[in-house]
Amino acid sequence: MMAVKDYAPWRRAAEKSPRHFLRLLRRSLARNKAIPQEVLNSLALTVIQTHPSSRVLRFLPRLVQTVAAERGLQSAWNLVASLEVALHHRKPTIGLYDNAAHYIGGAQKYGCTIASALQDDFDITLIANRPVARSQLENWYGLDLSRCRVKVIPIPYFEKKDRLRELIDAGEVDTSQENPFHLISLESGHYDLFINNCMLEMVYPLANVSIFITHFPERGKSRFFYVKKYSQIVANSLYTARWIRQKWDLNPHQHLYPPVDMEAPFVPQEKENIILSVSRFDPGGNKQQLKMIEVFQHISRDQPEKLKGWRLAVVGGSIRDNPYLEKINGHLSRNPSSAIELRTNLPASDLKSLYQKAKIFWHFCGLGQTDPAKVEHFGMTVAEAMQNGCVPIAFRGGGQMEIVEDTVSGFLFSTEKELAEKTLDLIGRPGFLGEMGQQALERGKRFRREVFVDAVQAYVRDLVRAGFSVSLES
Numbered sequence: 001m002m003a004v005k006d007y008a009p010w011r012r013a014a015e016k017s018p019r020h021f022l023r024l025l026r027r028s029l030a031r032n033k034a035i036p037q038e039v040l041n042s043l044a045l046t047v048i049q050t051h052p053s054s055r056v057l058r059f060l061p062r063l064v065q066t067v068a069a070e071r072g073l074q075s076a077w078n079l080v081a082s083l084e085v086a087l088h089h090r091k092p093t094i095g096l097y098d099n100a101a102h103y104i105g106g107a108q109k110y111g112c113t114i115a116s117a118l119q120d121d122f123d124i125t126l127i128a129n130r131p132v133a134r135s136q137l138e139n140w141y142g143l144d145l146s147r148c149r150v151k152v153i154p155i156p157y158f159e160k161k162d163r164l165r166e167l168i169d170a171g172e173v174d175t176s177q178e179n180p181f182h183l184i185s186l187e188s189g190h191y192d193l194f195i196n197n198c199m200l201e202m203v204y205p206l207a208n209v210s211i212f213i214t215h216f217p218e219r220g221k222s223r224f225f226y227v228k229k230y231s232q233i234v235a236n237s238l239y240t241a242r243w244i245r246q247k248w249d250l251n252p253h254q255h256l257y258p259p260v261d262m263e264a265p266f267v268p269q270e271k272e273n274i275i276l277s278v279s280r281f282d283p284g285g286n287k288q289q290l291k292m293i294e295v296f297q298h299i300s301r302d303q304p305e306k307l308k309g310w311r312l313a314v315v316g317g318s319i320r321d322n323p324y325l326e327k328i329n330g331h332l333s334r335n336p337s338s339a340i341e342l343r344t345n346l347p348a349s350d351l352k353s354l355y356q357k358a359k360i361f362w363h364f365c366g367l368g369q370t371d372p373a374k375v376e377h378f379g380m381t382v383a384e385a386m387q388n389g390c391v392p393i394a395f396r397g398g399g400q401m402e403i404v405e406d407t408v409s410g411f412l413f414s415t416e417k418e419l420a421e422k423t424l425d426l427i428g429r430p431g432f433l434g435e436m437g438q439q440a441l442e443r444g445k446r447f448r449r450e451v452f453v454d455a456v457q458a459y460v461r462d463l464v465r466a467g468f469s470v471s472l473e474s
Helices: 005-016 018-030 037-050 053-071 073-086 106-118 134-141 156-161 182-188 238-248 289-302 323-334 348-357 380-386 416-428 430-447 449-468
Strands: 093-097 123-128 148-152 193-196 209-214 232-235 274-278 311-316 340-344 360-363 391-395 411-413
Touching: 005 018, 005 037, 018 037, 018 053, 037 053, 037 073, 053 073, 073 449, 093 106, 093 182, 106 123, 106 134, 106 380, 106 449, 134 148, 134 348, 193 449, 209 449, 232 238, 274 289, 274 348, 274 380, 289 311, 289 323, 289 340, 289 416, 311 348, 323 340, 360 380, 360 416, 380 391, 380 430, 391 416, 391 430, 411 416, 416 430, 430 449
Parallel strands: 093 123, 093 193, 123 148, 193 209, 209 232, 274 311, 274 360, 311 340, 360 391, 391 411
Antiparallel strands: none
16 A cells, blocks of 8 residues: 555544545645545545445545546546455456557567466456457467457547558657547546557556556657656666656666567577578668668678578568568569568467577667667567577667677677678687577577566556555465
8 A cells, every 4th residue: 555644634534534534635625735646545445444334335425426526537437446446346457558559569569468467467458549359469479368358449640641551650740739649548547557558658647557668768758748647667678768768857667678488499409591680671661671681682792602501581570561661672673682581470480480490690770870769779589589599690789788798699780891790700600600509598588578477467566556555466
């Protein structure tokens, strides 16, 4: 139960009698004295737990009516909801929102893994803006979401703007006009705990408890900036946490590395000569797959003997009608190569198979960038590769530096020349490549899904205990 030492007179009134508490509340509301929702919830629970049920039954309707009249229906709803949860009348509810839930990505996997981890203790609704089936999410991320439901809430602003576009870009919102995400703010008030998994700062949280998960603070503060209204801010990496402080002047409450669950039951002794890349085909080209293909072709022309028998597999999720993917296909049409394989939207089973086979992993995100938002915020696929004994050669920047121990469990590079040198050195020393693969395998275990699930369950359990005075201990 939360401490209310700053509200000692309230506490004494709540313990003395329901009538004294209600009188004090009405007097304070009449004088426009604010009382935080969580304090109001806690004091109401004190009244219920302290006094006989006959008195409480007369008190509760009056309390709810007073709160609704003076503070609004949402505050009254939150009060009743908190009491239902605290008194174990029902499971707590969670609304987990992601405006890109219909799109395969690391952030979306992060949110779905949270839902899977919590679905036994909570009634969970996955909130999306575009159609997506629960079975799709389960297939994409290899998760059990059988006790979750999906609710799709279209945003008229984006539906009218361009019905054919799959991505919902909050950066296009004119902040001088009405907030198009007001619909999601209203929806958030229907849950005990609201989780904003898409770092969309324009959603105002109305739930009793709220979590803002930041994969990176993409936009600056604006008229619709509501991050500070959330109960908790979570960062997915130390890199992201640093930029939250620098860009938003806010301190994250929790740091949770993303879940990585590509660990193979065994790593084959004889892997194939594959350089693998796995990243979302971002329409803006931030993951730099085209640059990767060009570098591979350049090395193949300059060092054909050393790269003989090697191939590049470029894999990732993509929306329909992706201009960047079309650009890559156009390049490959003009510069065909049987050593380059391009694959999109693979099921988890096929992706795991590729990870098992590959010897080297390339990751270019951040190369040549000055915008910190375009540097990899964490780099889940780098850790996925490592869990399969696939040696990473990743750009030296962002969250990748928290994953790869340079020259120990993989390599970091700053230039294309450095990448080429380190790749050819590994290829030329197969024994060293195998040893480095074992080091990568061990390092990758630190980011396993089980580690994430345990951390999430403990974190949310503590939040619920503090916010609703209940225990979810198994």
